[in-house]
Amino acid sequence: MQIPFTPLVVVLLAVVAQAVFAAGLLWLAPANRLPNRFLALLMLAIALWLLDGFFREANIYGQNANWYFAPIYYSFAFGPLLYFYVRSLVNHDFRLQRRHVWHFGPVLLQAGLYWWLRLQPYSTRLWFWETVHQPYTYRVEFIGTWVSLTVYLGLSLRLLQQYRRWLPDNFSEVSKLRLQWLRVLLVLVGVVSAQWLLEVVLREFFGLYYAYDYSTELLGVVVFLVGVVGLRQADMRAVRFEPELAEQELAALELQPVSTPLAVPTLPLQPDATPAASLVAEAAPETTAIQATATTATAAPVADAAVVARIRQALEQERLYLNPTLTLAELSAHTGLAARLISFTVNNGFGQSFNDLVNGYRVAEVKRRLATPDARRLTLLGIAFESGFNSKTTFNRIFKQFTGTAPRDWNAGVAE
Template identity: 70%
Template sequence: MQLTITPAIVLLFAVLAQAVFAAGLLWFAPHNQLPNRFLALLLLAIALWVLDGLWRAAGLYGQNANWYFTPIYYSLAFGPLLYFYVQSLVSQPFQLRRRHLWHFVPVLVQAVLYWWLRFEPYQTRLWFWEQVHQPYTYRIEFIGTWVSLIIYLGLSLQLLRHYRRWLPDNFSELSQLRLKWLRVLLLALGVVSVQWLVEVVLREFFHLYYAYDYSTWLLGGVVLLIGVVGLRQADMRAVHFAPLQAVEKAPQPVGETLLPGEASGGLFCASSDAVAVAPTVRQVPAAVDAAVLERIRQALEDEQLYLNPTLTLAELSAHTGLAPRLISFTVNNGFGQSFNDLVNGYRVEAVKRRLANPADVARLTLLGIAFECGFNSKTTFNRIFKQFTGVAPSEFAPQ
């Protein structure tokens, strides 16, 4: 058996080696265990598709007829593995249950077919290729994989969109939880899906079978992307994405009521001892419990929970004894903000107060002050500070 070494062969082999190595690291990663194992299986399933492309590019099928119908196709698992990866990543208590297994029935049928053919005589495989596979099952497999990927890709993007909307109401620090790389991965698979459709058209309507096989190279790029960035995902164990059910619309305001601790001024104003909530006069819906609002204000303002750089809605709930849903409703309707904006508002005001204190400025750097006020990332601090003040931290002039 001869193998002609070309740049394409070397590149495909490198992609496969990286895929196997990355899948092993993902499988045994200490955090995000279930989602990482879904991702490892997706990586291997795509790698096997690329392996078929390597064998064809190297001419190995033509040199060994027994390699035909080697069971390396598990493409109908691409979509389900992707979807369950996203679902288990954003909700760490997720468990794969019996009712989920029907998603994998198509790939099970696909695997059984190829394993059965693998042990049949060559004449049987040749007959199957000519009479069944090329005219029928190949189309079902190739087009079915495309349809499956499109459906599960849409479900994954929808789930990710809901998760990203839910995030600011539950976490005060979002930089490691936004899953920007995952969105890039899903969009990359969307590009592959478009190319897949092009190949379907070329093969079905112009009979160009394997003349335009760009999906192998595009999937190879997806493999590289997963291997590079999938391993860098932050520990998501604190994320239990379970969207709150729609809260009924609050009654119309019955009058103007000052929030506890309010005074004239902007959304927040500094005091000599603590960061005091001081929004402008706001109409508080009658449905908002003033005692609940006061307890939240007390926890953040007096007890300074905002100094916890990774403060979550669940932690605030545990500290105050209030239900997470009640806190979320009160923050949204009483303070008129998301949980993330409320907590970061306190942090920004603390930084502004410290910058006005010559002793703090002499003792600490700007970043040191930010860290002591609850920020844990320079990038996040710069972005949030400019969002609230309109200027970069280095340009801020204390009053």
């Protein structure tokens, strides 16, 4: 058997080899174990689909017809594996259960068909190709794969969008948890889906096969991107996002009776520190005021002032904001308040997300430190790290968000 090593053949072979190698690394990776295994299976399924493209481009089918119906087709797994990867990545507690098996029913039938055909003599496979596969099952497989991929892509995008809305209310540091690369990956899968639709239209209505087919090449780009970036994904063990539970908790909080807030007690602060509350107000005055009364029965729910005071104490006096990875769950454990009560209070009492509230204190701490003579002892980045930030990029972005000025420009103004 001779293989013409054209550029496309070489690229396809290289991508398949890279996908298999990266899938092995993902399968053995200690962090994000379950999502990484879903991702590894997705890479293998795509790699085998690309192997079919390699066989066609290298004329292996033409040189040996026995390679037809090799059990390398698992395209109905693309969509479910992608969706369950996203679902398990944003929820460390997720486990695959018996009720999820039906998602993989089509690929089990697809795999069963090809493995059965592989065990049949060539005459049976030839008959199946001419009388069943070419007029019927090939169409079902090709169109069905596009439908499955598109549906699960939509579910994945919706889940990712819900997760990105939930994230700022539960984490004070989100730069490594925003899954920006995954968003890019899903958009690229959307491009593959659009190209696949074009191929369906050309095949069904114009009888054009492999004339304008680029889905194989695009899938190669997808699997290459996954292989390069997937292993670099941050540890997501602290993330437990369940959209159904989040919606139930939000509904429960909205149904809580409206109470008139009590007077907020004045908290003792460190004698050498400017009151953090006033600094936060200076950093973001429009977001730190607490609503005093509920004007009507239909007004927005008012947070309990005692809960507001306890959160202020944890942040101002106990300085929990200095923990660079502070989460809503950690604040809940520290204060003894329910996480959903803290979330409700932060949103309705402080008028901010949890992320903005904590970062407001961090920005205020940086500004306080820059105004002291001791500021010369550390670099600007060193002060940021001691104030609760854990990356230069995040610090620059957050500081400018709250002050409208880049940290270096602010520091220059203070020095003058």
